[in-house]
Amino acid sequence: MNEMELMMHLHLDNKRQGPGSTETTWLALDLARIDLTRSYRIADIGCGTGAQTIDLAQKLKGEIVAVDIFSEFLDKLKNRITCNELSADVKTLSASMDNLTFAKDEFDMIWSEGAVYNMGFRNGISYWKNFLKLGGILAVSELSWTTNSRPSELEDFWNGEYSEMDTVAGKMKVLEEAGYRVLAHFILPENCWTDNYYIPLLQSHNAFLEKFGNIDTARKIVDLDKQESDFYNKYKDFYSYGFYIAQKI
Numbered sequence: 001m002n003e004m005e006l007m008m009h010l011h012l013d014n015k016r017q018g019p020g021s022t023e024t025t026w027l028a029l030d031l032a033r034i035d036l037t038r039s040y041r042i043a044d045i046g047c048g049t050g051a052q053t054i055d056l057a058q059k060l061k062g063e064i065v066a067v068d069i070f071s072e073f074l075d076k077l078k079n080r081i082t083c084n085e086l087s088a089d090v091k092t093l094s095a096s097m098d099n100l101t102f103a104k105d106e107f108d109m110i111w112s113e114g115a116v117y118n119m120g121f122r123n124g125i126s127y128w129k130n131f132l133k134l135g136g137i138l139a140v141s142e143l144s145w146t147t148n149s150r151p152s153e154l155e156d157f158w159n160g161e162y163s164e165m166d167t168v169a170g171k172m173k174v175l176e177e178a179g180y181r182v183l184a185h186f187i188l189p190e191n192c193w194t195d196n197y198y199i200p201l202l203q204s205h206n207a208f209l210e211k212f213g214n215i216d217t218a219r220k221i222v223d224l225d226k227q228e229s230d231f232y233n234k235y236k237d238f239y240s241y242g243f244y245i246a247q248k249i
């Protein structure tokens with residue numbers, strides 16, 4: 001089993017696979033300033049088990065295509081679809097975010113929480129723009145520095161983990177350079193990271209290690225999660241996920 005598959009197993013029973021919350025998904029939707037009485041076609045890319053897909057499907061009309069590379073995550077989402085009152089139809093699609101068979105200009109909105117880093121921010125927002133209508137909305141959350149400078153221990157850690165680590169202003173510049181108008185942005189608050197992400201994640205480590213603890217990579221994943229969580233608690237003033245709401249121009 002490779003690292004990605006192990007990570008999938010670690011995260012499979014959790015509600016979220018990255019920092020986020022219902023409140024911030026709905027805040028991003030408000031900031032997109034779209035008419036909620038209309039029907040839209042939306043893609044939710046890197047949806048995981050679909051926490052934000054369900055939140056969106058409760059507010060929106062039309063169709064949401066929820067995309068993830070792991071069908072195991074999509075099966076969890078399918079369960080949630082049947083258990084919730086939704087105003088939008090949700091379809092699932094197992095595909096890689098950098099190789100999508102959607103039509104040009106197919107979507108009114110592309111949503112992606114905590115996932116675009118898998119293909120890189122610049123790459124992802126540029127590629128997905130092909131599938132957005134002119135004037136369509138991109139709502140994407142992405143790890144970002146929230147201050148202009150930071151302790152070097154922290155800077156070294158995240159630069160080592162993610163080569164596109166940048167400030168909020170830097171991320172907005174990338175969006176502008178890729179042909180978007182940035183309509184709004186905000187920074188995810190602490191509960192998105194702690195209550196909704198690290199706490200349940202660290203709680204799932206024991207069961208994960210019982211199954212996969214004999215694999216080196218599995219133990220490394222667990223150690224890195226703990227290190228990341230410790231870093232977050234120590235340095236949360238310097239980084240978060242930025243949520244960027246932008247329009248294709």
Ligand code: SAH
Nearest residue numbers: 016017018046047048069096097113115118
């Ligand atoms: N949006 C969810 C999941 C975020 S975690 C949430 O916020 O809870 C990132 C997700 O991206 C995971 O579900 C992972 O399976 C998915 N992913 C990783 N690489 C991918 C790829 N190449 N194509 C599609 N999805 C991918």
